[in-house]
Amino acid sequence: MPDSMNRRNFVKFASGAAAGTALAGCAGNGGGDGGSGTTSGSGGGDTTSSSSGGGTSDGSRPLEWIGPAWAVRDGQADKFTEMTDISVNVTTADIPTTQQQVLSGGQANMDMVSSDSPGAGAIVQDNDASIPVPVDELDNWNPDLVSDLFTNPTERLSHLGEQTETVLDLLWADDEQTEMLLPPHVYNFDAIGYNPTQVDDVSTWSALFDDQYSGQVAMGAVSSIAIPETLMHLLDNDMIDADIGQLNNPTEEQMDQAVDFLVSEKQAGQFRSTWTAYGTSVNLMASEEAILGDLWQPAAMDVRRSGTPCTYATMSEGVQGYRYWYGGIAPLRPGARDRNNLDEVYSLINDVHYGAWFPGYIQNWGYSVPHYPNQELVRTGSDESGEGMGPEYYDWAYEGATTYTSISETQFESEALFDPMEYEWSMEEGDSASDGIARDSGPIEERIDRIGFFQIWPDNSEYMLSRWSDFTSA
Amino acid sequence: MALETPEDTTAPSLGERLRFGEVQALVTPTVLWFTAFLLAPLAIIAVYSFLTYESFSVVWEFSLTAWESVFDQTVYSTFVRTLVIGVGVTALCLLFGYPIAYYLRFCTSESGGTLLLLFLVIPFWTSALIRTIGWNPILGRTGVINRLLLWVGVVEEPLSWLLFSPFSQMVGYVAAYVVFMAAPIFVSLSQIDEDLLDASETLRGGPVATFRHVTLPLSMPGVTIGAIFVFVLSIGDFMVPQFLSGGESTITTLIYLAVNNGLNYPNAAALSIVLLLVIFVVVYAMTRVVDISEITQG
Numbered sequence: 001m002p003d004s005m006n007r008r009n010f011v012k013f014a015s016g017a018a019a020g021t022a023l024a025g026c027a028g029n030g031g032g033d034g035g036s037g038t039t040s041g042s043g044g045g046d047t048t049s050s051s052s053g054g055g056t057s058d059g060s061r062p063l064e065w066i067g068p069a070w071a072v073r074d075g076q077a078d079k080f081t082e083m084t085d086i087s088v089n090v091t092t093a094d095i096p097t098t099q100q101q102v103l104s105g106g107q108a109n110m111d112m113v114s115s116d117s118p119g120a121g122a123i124v125q126d127n128d129a130s131i132p133v134p135v136d137e138l139d140n141w142n143p144d145l146v147s148d149l150f151t152n153p154t155e156r157l158s159h160l161g162e163q164t165e166t167v168l169d170l171l172w173a174d175d176e177q178t179e180m181l182l183p184p185h186v187y188n189f190d191a192i193g194y195n196p197t198q199v200d201d202v203s204t205w206s207a208l209f210d211d212q213y214s215g216q217v218a219m220g221a222v223s224s225i226a227i228p229e230t231l232m233h234l235l236d237n238d239m240i241d242a243d244i245g246q247l248n249n250p251t252e253e254q255m256d257q258a259v260d261f262l263v264s265e266k267q268a269g270q271f272r273s274t275w276t277a278y279g280t281s282v283n284l285m286a287s288e289e290a291i292l293g294d295l296w297q298p299a300a301m302d303v304r305r306s307g308t309p310c311t312y313a314t315m316s317e318g319v320q321g322y323r324y325w326y327g328g329i330a331p332l333r334p335g336a337r338d339r340n341n342l343d344e345v346y347s348l349i350n351d352v353h354y355g356a357w358f359p360g361y362i363q364n365w366g367y368s369v370p371h372y373p374n375q376e377l378v379r380t381g382s383d384e385s386g387e388g389m390g391p392e393y394y395d396w397a398y399e400g401a402t403t404y405t406s407i408s409e410t411q412f413e414s415e416a417l418f419d420p421m422e423y424e425w426s427m428e429e430g431d432s433a434s435d436g437i438a439r440d441s442g443p444i445e446e447r448i449d450r451i452g453f454f455q456i457w458p459d460n461s462e463y464m465l466s467r468w469s470d471f472t473s474a
Numbered sequence: 475m476a477l478e479t480p481e482d483t484t485a486p487s488l489g490e491r492l493r494f495g496e497v498q499a500l501v502t503p504t505v506l507w508f509t510a511f512l513l514a515p516l517a518i519i520a521v522y523s524f525l526t527y528e529s530f531s532v533v534w535e536f537s538l539t540a541w542e543s544v545f546d547q548t549v550y551s552t553f554v555r556t557l558v559i560g561v562g563v564t565a566l567c568l569l570f571g572y573p574i575a576y577y578l579r580f581c582t583s584e585s586g587g588t589l590l591l592l593f594l595v596i597p598f599w600t601s602a603l604i605r606t607i608g609w610n611p612i613l614g615r616t617g618v619i620n621r622l623l624l625w626v627g628v629v630e631e632p633l634s635w636l637l638f639s640p641f642s643q644m645v646g647y648v649a650a651y652v653v654f655m656a657a658p659i660f661v662s663l664s665q666i667d668e669d670l671l672d673a674s675e676t677l678r679g680g681p682v683a684t685f686r687h688v689t690l691p692l693s694m695p696g697v698t699i700g701a702i703f704v705f706v707l708s709i710g711d712f713m714v715p716q717f718l719s720g721g722e723s724t725i726t727t728l729i730y731l732a733v734n735n736g737l738n739y740p741n742a743a744a745l746s747i748v749l750l751l752v753i754f755v756v757v758y759a760m761t762r763v764v765d766i767s768e769i770t771q772g
Contacts, residue, residue, distance in 0.1 A: 094734075096733065096734045096735070096737065099530055099737055100733075100737055103530060103531060103737070121529075122529065122530035122531075122737070126529045126530055126531070127530060127531055215634060219721075221721065222735070223735055224735075266721065271720070271721060272634075272638060272720065273638045273720045273721055274720070274721035276734070280717070283607070283610060287610060287611070287614050287615070287616055287617075288615060288616050289610075289614055289615055289616075289637065289638070457529075461529065461736055462527070462529075462736070462738075465731070465732075465735050465736050465738065466543065466546070468731070468735065469546075469548050469549070469552075469723075469728055469731060470548050472721065472722075472723040472727060472728070472731055473548050473551065473552045473555075473722070473723050473728070474721075474722070
């Protein structure tokens with residue numbers, strides 16, 4: 001990419017380049033390495049490009065992006081292509097496979113990786129496989145208009161004690177917050193999903209171990225998640241000696257206590273089954289084999305889409321609060337730089353994921369975005385990426401407001417079957433219906449207040465895994 | 475007419491073939507194939523088992539840590555469970571597979587038996603994952619069997635033990651592997667000279683005596699090959715323990731866990747080698763008891 005062009009004018013330039021190419025009737029010949037584009041000016045028809053496949057810079061094409069399906073959806077890649085005319089090859093894999101592919105050579109021949117916070121440590125911290133992203137390259141990252149969940153977790157999540165340090169360690173490359181190790185694009189506050197026809201309201205992780213649900217619990221079998229969930233229950237019930245600051249990075253002794261407890265619960269028949277694959281958790285709930293479990297929110301949505309009611313719990317304040325994690329996009333070292341695609345990665349992060357279109361797109365799966373406080377953009381605004389969420393959807397997703405339409409006037413039989421993808425959201429201001437449908441788990445600020453745990457890969461991971469085999473073998 | 479000498483009609487001896495390089499030509503591709511795709515990967519796995527693991531990466535430093543973990547009590551008990559499952563599944567498959575093979579051999583026509591045997595293979599046109607998960611809507615609490623039992627009034631509550639239990643595991647294993655038992659037994663039974671059965675009858679051997687003293691001994695090569703197939707496949711199975719057990723792992727699950735949680739390749743490599751050795755010992759012992767080459771001799 002020429003020096004005269006930075007990420008700030010990249011999309012404008014790319015759009016102009018695409019238009020210029022189309023007008024000149026010389027659309028790219030597809031595939032190849034993109035050639036070496038020559039450019040002049042921006043935004044107008046005087047831009048020329050010899051890039052193949054419609055690319056506008058001299059980087060290798062297509063862009064290579066790897067990550068789990070929930071973070072790397074085709075819609076996001078398509079939006080980037082629509083905005084820049086640069087093709088993106090998406091490789092979806094679960095987190096371990098993503099780590100495996102990146103660390104076994106992918107970091108050299110791919111441009112960017114997406115991962116959740118516990119999976120990202122291996123790439124952006126432990127193995128130096130990514131390039132920190134300067135916030136100066138991200139126009140839409142305005143600290144005043146980004147949730148303080150990211151800019152100032154120490155104060156916003158002060159109730160988490162030492163855990164806030166792990167938020168800062170994973171997110172920021174420096175104390176001055178000039179570079180991000182893993183720029184966030186989605187996050188959520190995981191909770192318990194339950195079938196409201198068979199379970200009364202639950203608001204604590206203790207429900208997973210409640211005798212009245214014996215044999216009907218779908219228990220996640222990922223050690224870095226299940227152990228802290230158990231610790232929250234044990235800590236809240238004075239069954240271990242710990243404090244909330246240690247929950248996401250427990251000692252070996254605390255791990256022992258959690259695993260021993262889980263083994264005893266498993267042997268007592270508390271769990272209907274354990275799950276590691278997303279689809280398994282959906283099947284367990286959709287087939288009513290299980291009536292509650294530590295689900296992901298998209299899984300709860302998919303349970304509803306299968307016709308089984310599912311409510312995502314509003315968790316309590318304090319020790320048994322939400323399980324918070326975030327997913328991000330990081331340029332790979334040396335791939336993004338060697339393939340001359342660093343600016344394109346910045347553009348993908350900023351223009352697509354910090355733009356107006358993405359918040360509404362990803363909320364369909366229940367996920368939130370860091371720049372939701374930028375209401376002028378996210379709620380009622382628009383930009384090159386598209387329209388914002390609109391007032392009704394935004395207020396429903398972030399403010400805890402009900403829909404403008406009464407539930408009786410929708411096709412949904414109950415709130416536990418509501419699907420935001422199927423509802424027609426108004427783009428105009430309106431009034432919330434008194435018997436409208438509210439989002440599970442409440443307003444986002446309340447959800448943040450109720451975070452109990454930030455999900456990371458703990459320091460004692462080797463010990464954790466050695467003990468975890470005891471649970472899986474039990 | 476000229477008389478041909480015996481030498482003219484005799485096939486070249488092994489020595490003559492060697493001279494022409496025929497054996498080398500035939501063997502070399504196989505040797506290369508096994509070297510490239512079996513021995514070399516095994517050697518790599520063996521090397522990895524002696525390397526050092528650090529957070530999500532393997533360091534090229536010698537270490538016995540992975541092998542120490544193999545002797546952990548959890549791994550030991552999981553191995554025992556895996557072997558018990560292997561033996562149990564093999565026995566169940568023999569219990570169901572032998573009558574199937576017997577029926578196909580003696581109660582249908584020759585072509586009919588072969589056709590029916592092929593029908594047993596039809597489920598394998600779908601993936602193992604689908605075949606395994608396919609038991610959920612049959613055995614689940616809201617599945618076909620429970621709905622039927624509730625409708626008939628045999629039970630008042632859905633039976634939970636049908637799924638995510640040892641029962642569902644065994645159903646999954648037997649459905650997946652019974653054909654691997656039935657097919658070699660069928661082949662073995664097909665090669666029994668019917669004159670032997672007639673001779674037994676002539677000597678006043680009843681059906682039970684004939685089966686016990688003629689049919690069964692002559693079918694043992696097929697039984698052994700079937701047992702080897704089923705045992706090896708079942709203890710290496712990943713789908714059934716993962717999707718039908720309710721969470722009780724076997725050794726394959728531990729291997730998966732080692733890789734899937736932290737990319738601990740040395741641990742996974744050590745476990746894999748031990749599993750391979752166990753399989754080798756069992757197969758070797760079985761082939762020492764029964765000469766399976768008899769099945770090829772007709």
